[in-house]
Amino acid sequence: MPTVDDPSFLSRYDRMADRAAAGVISTYSTSFGLSTNLLAPGMRRDIRNLYAMVRIADEIVDGTAAVAGVAGVGTLLDAYEAQVRAAPLTRFHTDPVLHAYANSARRCHFRDEHVEAFFRSMRRDLEQSTYDADALEDYIYGSAEVIGLLCLSVFLSGREVGETAYGELEDGARSLGAAFQKINFLRDFAEDTGTLGRAYFPGTEEELDDRTKDAIIADVRQDLESAARVIPALPLSARTGVLAAASLFAELTKRLDAISAVELTRRRVSVPAPRKTILIARAVATAPRLKGSRS
Known part of the structure; x- marks a missing residue:
C-alpha cells in the first residue's frame, strides 16, 4: 500500500502529463510528430513537451480562443505567459501540459529570455x-x-x-x-x-x-x-x-x-x-x- 509521500504518485502523474503533451503534437503536426519519433526517448519527450506549450500559445492568438468566446485574448495570453515562465519553479501543476513543460524546462535548463522572446512575438500577432x-x-x-x-x-x-x-x-x-x-x-x-x-x-x-x-x-x-x-x-x-x-x-x-x-x-x-x-x-x-x- 503506497503512502502519501510515495514518489510513485508523482512519477505516474509525470507520465500522464507527458502523454497529454504528446497528444498535442500528434493532433497538430504530422511532420514534426514523425520527426520526433526518431529522437532518443528522453529528447522525444522533452521536445513534445516544449511543442505542446508553444502550440497552446499559438491557439490563443490564432483564433481558437476568440471562437470559444474569450473576450480578452491579450489578457489570456499575458496570463499564460506568466504561468509558463513561472512553471519551472513548481513541481506540480493541475494543467498536464504545463506540468510536462515545467519538467522539461528544469531538465534542459530553458532560458527565460528565450521564452520571453517567444511570447513577445505571439503578442505581436494580436497587435x-x-x-x-x-x-x-x-x-x-x-x-x-x-x-x-x-x-x-x-x-x-x-x-x-x-x-x-x-x-x-x-x-x-x-x-x-x-x-x-x-x-x-x-x-x-x-x-x-x-x-x-x-x-x-x-x-x-x-x-x-x-x-x-x-x-x-x-x-x-x-x-x-x-x-x-x-x-x-x-x-x-x-x-x-x-x-x-x-x-x-x-x-x-x-x-x-x-x-x-x-x-x-x-x-x-x-x-x-x-x-x-x-x-x-x-x-x-x-x-x-x-x-x-x-x-
Missing part, C-alpha cells in the same frame, strides 16, 4: 498585421529562432560543448527555425491574409507575386543550407530527427517553388505521406554517416 524587414526579422527571432535554441537545449542537455562549437550550433538552430517559419508563412499565406488578416512579408498586403515568392524561397534555401552545415555536429540521438525534419521542409520548399504565387494562395501545399516515408527512411540511413558526426 500587428503588417511588417517591414526589421519587424519581420524580430518576429521570426521570437516565434521560431528561439524555439530552435530551446530545442538545442534539449539536444545538448547533460553534454559538454566548447564555446565555439556551441556558437555554431546556435547559429544552425536559429537558421533552421527561421527556415521552418518562412516556409510555413508561404504555405499558409491564404489563411494568414484572408482569415487572420496578417501579411508577414513586406509588400504582400494585397497579393503575393512570383518575384516575391521566388526571393522568399531563395532565402529559405539559404537558411536550410546554413542549418545543414551543423547538423553533423549534433549527437546521433538528436541528429536523425533533425535531419528528417529539415528534409521534410526542404521537400515542401521544392513543391512550393514549383507552383505559381497565384496557385499558392489558392491551396495549401503538403508533402504526400509516401514521400514523407521515403525522406524519413533516408534520414535514418544517412544521419550516422554524416561527415564529422558524433555519437
